[in-house]
Amino acid sequence: MRTVIFDLDGTLADTSGDLVAAANHCFRGLGLGDLLDAQRDAATALRGGRAMLRLGFSRVTGFEEDEVDRQYPVLLAAYAEDIHTHTTLYPGAMDAVEQLRSNGYAVGIATNKPEGLAEALMTSLGVRDVFGSLIGADTLPVRKPDPEHHFEAVRRAGGDPQRSLLVGDTATDRDTSRNAGVPSVLVTFGPGRDDVLALDPEATINHYTELGPVVTRLIG
Known part of the structure; x- marks a missing residue:
């Protein structure tokens, strides 16, 4: 067939709006505020969770690649909790x-x-x-x-x-x-x-x- x-x-x-919201949940948990914008960063959001985390962390100092791996499960959990609001x-x-x-x-x-x-x-x-x-x-x-x-x-x-x-x-x-x-x-x-x-x-x-x-x- x-x-x-x-x-x-x-x-x-x-799905970019909900993905960005989940990434920003991670950043807020680290005291960094919302590092991503739903419209400006939509293309990155559609490339996946790790891409969003890397982009956000690139906008601040003092964060290394290991933090992406640590925050990725947090992002997935936040996304699962609020998966289709936007x-x-x-x-x-x-x-x-x-x-x-x-x-x-x-x-x-x-x-x-x-x-x-x-x-x-x-x-x-x-x-x-x-x-x-x-x-x-x-x-x-x-x-x-x-x-x-x-x-x-x-x-x-x-x-x-x-x-x-x-x-x-x-x-x-x-x-x-x-x-x-x-x-x-x-x-x-x-x-x-x-x-x-x-x-x-x-x-x-x-x-x-x-x-x-x-x-x-x-x-x-």
Whole structure:
């Protein structure tokens, strides 16, 4: 079965506000105040918790890399406690997913967010059951950009890895698709549009209304 696998953060949903809030919780606990701004630092937030911590600590003196590792579990716990106050699905995302399913495609999720958090988020947003699979950062011994992360998401969705593509928003997603030998479709409506265009994917979309025809062109 033809299969479309989606990244989560920055692709299906804008999670940056809640991620930044969790990082700022860590900084406040250290007496540093809010070091990150939800709008200005959205692109970094979508690259993960450690990236946010490093950015915040770069704005003060006296903190070393070890502090990132110490604070990362604190960040995850804070994020789990308040996972979707600011998070929203991108306009048209679920309409596009449902249209793919209606047209006979399997759909799944491959994310470098920890599986438990990804499951909790998609469930809280009321859309987990739409996807045939969800592979998180800790589901397998490997994670994106290892191609097995993508392949397993396809297999668990009931699809054929050789007739699949990956929808994402970062260099990690582009590298994953290249390693897997499948096309990538990168979204340009997030905070890193110029960076996305420089990755030279097989296709980009500016809105989810464009996804269906692009998928048909790339994998039939």
